[in-house]
Amino acid sequence: xxxxxxxxxxxxxxxxxxxxxxxxxxxxxxxxxxxxxxxxxxxxxxxxxxxxxxxxxxxxxxxxxxxxxxxxxxxxxxxxxxxxxxxxxxxxxxxxxxxxxxxxxxxxxxxxxxxxxxxxxxxxxxxxxxxxxxxxxxxxxxxxxxxxxxxxxxxxxxxxxxxxxxxxxxxxxxxxxxxxxxxxxxxxxxxxxxxxxxxxxxxxxxxxxxxxxxxxxxxxxxxxxxxxxxxxxxxxxxxxxxxxxxxxxxxxxxxxxxxxxxxxxxxxxxxxxxxxxxxxxxxxxxxxxxxxxx
Amino acid sequence: xxxxxxxxxxxxxxxxxxxxxxxxxxxxxxxxxxxxxxxxxxxxxxxxxxxxxxxxxxxxxxxxxxxxxxxxxxxxxxxxxxxxxxxxxxxxxxxxxxxxxxxxxxxxxxxxxxxxxxxxxxxxxxxxxxxxxxxxxxxxxxxxxxxxxxxxxxxxxxxxxxxxxxxxxxxxxxxxxxxxxxxxxxxxxxxxxxxxxxxxxxxxxxxxx
Numbered sequence: 001x002x003x004x005x006x007x008x009x010x011x012x013x014x015x016x017x018x019x020x021x022x023x024x025x026x027x028x029x030x031x032x033x034x035x036x037x038x039x040x041x042x043x044x045x046x047x048x049x050x051x052x053x054x055x056x057x058x059x060x061x062x063x064x065x066x067x068x069x070x071x072x073x074x075x076x077x078x079x080x081x082x083x084x085x086x087x088x089x090x091x092x093x094x095x096x097x098x099x100x101x102x103x104x105x106x107x108x109x110x111x112x113x114x115x116x117x118x119x120x121x122x123x124x125x126x127x128x129x130x131x132x133x134x135x136x137x138x139x140x141x142x143x144x145x146x147x148x149x150x151x152x153x154x155x156x157x158x159x160x161x162x163x164x165x166x167x168x169x170x171x172x173x174x175x176x177x178x179x180x181x182x183x184x185x186x187x188x189x190x191x192x193x194x195x196x197x198x199x200x201x202x203x204x205x206x207x208x209x210x211x212x213x214x215x216x217x218x219x220x221x222x223x224x225x226x227x228x229x230x231x232x233x234x235x236x237x238x239x240x241x242x243x244x245x246x247x248x249x250x251x252x253x254x255x256x257x258x259x260x261x262x263x264x265x266x267x268x269x270x271x272x273x274x275x276x277x278x279x280x281x282x283x284x285x286x287x288x289x290x291x292x293x294x
Numbered sequence: 295x296x297x298x299x300x301x302x303x304x305x306x307x308x309x310x311x312x313x314x315x316x317x318x319x320x321x322x323x324x325x326x327x328x329x330x331x332x333x334x335x336x337x338x339x340x341x342x343x344x345x346x347x348x349x350x351x352x353x354x355x356x357x358x359x360x361x362x363x364x365x366x367x368x369x370x371x372x373x374x375x376x377x378x379x380x381x382x383x384x385x386x387x388x389x390x391x392x393x394x395x396x397x398x399x400x401x402x403x404x405x406x407x408x409x410x411x412x413x414x415x416x417x418x419x420x421x422x423x424x425x426x427x428x429x430x431x432x433x434x435x436x437x438x439x440x441x442x443x444x445x446x447x448x449x450x451x452x453x454x455x456x457x458x459x460x461x462x463x464x465x466x467x468x469x470x471x472x473x474x475x476x477x478x479x480x481x482x483x484x485x486x487x488x489x490x491x492x493x494x495x496x497x498x499x500x501x502x503x
C-alpha cells in the first residue's frame with residue numbers, strides 16, 4: 001500500500017469514446033485554437049455541483065455510456081446527462097445524485113436509450129495536465145488529454161466542497177424532434193428565404209461529432225443560394241460555436257465546441273447559446289427545426 | 295446604432311458581431327484597434343481575410359462600444375501593438391520549389407531571394423492551431439493551390455497559396471505549394487506562448503543550408 005494517499009480512479013472500460021472535458025479554453029480562436037469543452041455544459045456543471053466540485057472542474061464525457069471506472073480511493077461521483085442505468089458493483093445506483101464509492105468499487109454506466117453524452121464527475125475533479133488553461137480534449141486540434149484508455153489511472157484533485165444533494169434533478173429525456181432558436185446572419189443575405197428553409201424539417205446524420213452536427217433532409221432539398229451568390233467565394237472568416245455554416249451542397253453544419261476557428265463558407269444563422277446543450281444530445285435521426293428569433 | 299446593423303456590421307448570434315472589411319489591411323487594422331483597447335470583456339477577436347469577428351461577454355452594450363471605437367478609429371494608421379518580429383530559418387528544398395520557379399518565370403535562387411526578401415504580417419489564423427496566413431507575398435510567388443492536395447505535408451513545411459505564405463505547424467493534409475522547411479516549433483500547447491505566430495506579428499524567412 002502507498003503510504004501517501006493517492007487519489008485516483010481507474011478507467012476499467014471507456015465505452016465507445018470517453019473524453020476528459022471541462023468548460024473549455026475560449027479566448028484562443030485568434031491562434032487557431034477552438035474553445036472545446038463539454039458539449040452539454042449544464043450537465044457537466046450539475047454533475048460537479050452534485051459531488052461538491054466547482055462547476056468548471058474536469059469530468060468525463062462518455063459518448064453512448066459504456067464507461068466503467070474503479071475507485072482507488074474513497075470518492076463521491078455523480079452521473080448526469082440522459083437517463084442511463086448506473087450500477088456500483090452490479091447494484092443499481094442511479095443518476096443525477098451523489099454516489100459514494102469505497103476503494104475497489106466499480107461504477108458502470110449502461111447505454112442510454114436516448115441522448116448521446118453522459119457526464120461523470122468525481123470529487124476533486126480529474127487532475128490531468130491542462131493545456132492552454134483547460135483539460136478538455138479537442139478532437140479537431142488534438143489538444144488536451146488523449147481519449148481515455150482501458151486500464152488508465154487518472155489522478156484526482158483534492159476534494160473541494162460538500163456534495164450538493166439538494167439540487168438533484170430527474171434526468172431530462174431528449175426529445176425526438178428539436179426546435180432550435182437561431183439568430184439569422186451574418187450571411188443570411190446569401191440565401192433565398194433562409195428563415196423558411198431553416199424552419200423546415202432537418203435530420204441529424206451519423207457524420208456528426210464534437211466538431212459539428214451535419215444535417216440532411218429526407219426529401220433531398222437544401223438551403224438555396226441566391227443566383228448572384230452561386231459562384232461567389234467567401235474569404236475565410238471567423239467561426240463561433242453554434243454557427244450554422246452552409247457549404248455549396250446547401251446542407252447545413254451546426255458547429256459545436258471543437259469547430260475550426262475560420263472557414264470559407266457562409267454562416268446563415270447562429271444558434272442561441274442556451275440551445276446548444278440539446279443539440280449535444282441529438283442522436284443521428286433526430287429531427288431539427290430552426291426558428292429565427294430576435 | 296444597434297451593434298449588428300448596417301452593411302458592414304453583421305450580427306453573429308447573441309454575443310458577437312462580424313465586421314466586413316474592404317481589404318485585408320483594414321481587417322488587420324480593425325483587429326489592432328480593438329486589441330489595443332485591452333478590454334477584458336472581449337472573449338474572442340478573430341480576424342479573417344476580409345473581416346473581423348468580435349465576441350464579447352456583456353452583450354449589446356459592449357458590442358456598441360466596440361463598434362464606436364472602430365468607427366472612430368483611423369484604420370489607415372492603426373495603433374502599434376505588441377507585435378513580435380519572428381525570423382524563421384528555412385531550408386529551401388521544398389517539393390514544389392522548381393514548379394513555383396517555372397510558374398513565376400524565375401530560377402530557384404530568385405524565388406528564394408524573393409521569399410526571404412519580403413516582410414510578412416500574420417493576417418489571420420485557422421486550419422490548425424498555430425497556422426498563420428502571412429501576407430506580403432511578392433506577386434510572382436502568388437500561385438494557386440495544387441490541383442490535388444497532398445495527403446501528408448510534413449510539419450514545418452513552408453508553402454505558398456494565393457496571396458499567402460505560411461508554415462504547417464504539424465503534419466497534415468495540405469494543398470499549398472511547398473518551398474522548404476523550418477525546424478521552428480510553430481505550436482506547443484504547454485508553452486507559455488503556445489503559438490509562435492499571432493495576428494499582427496511580423497515575419498521574415500532566412501535561408502539556411
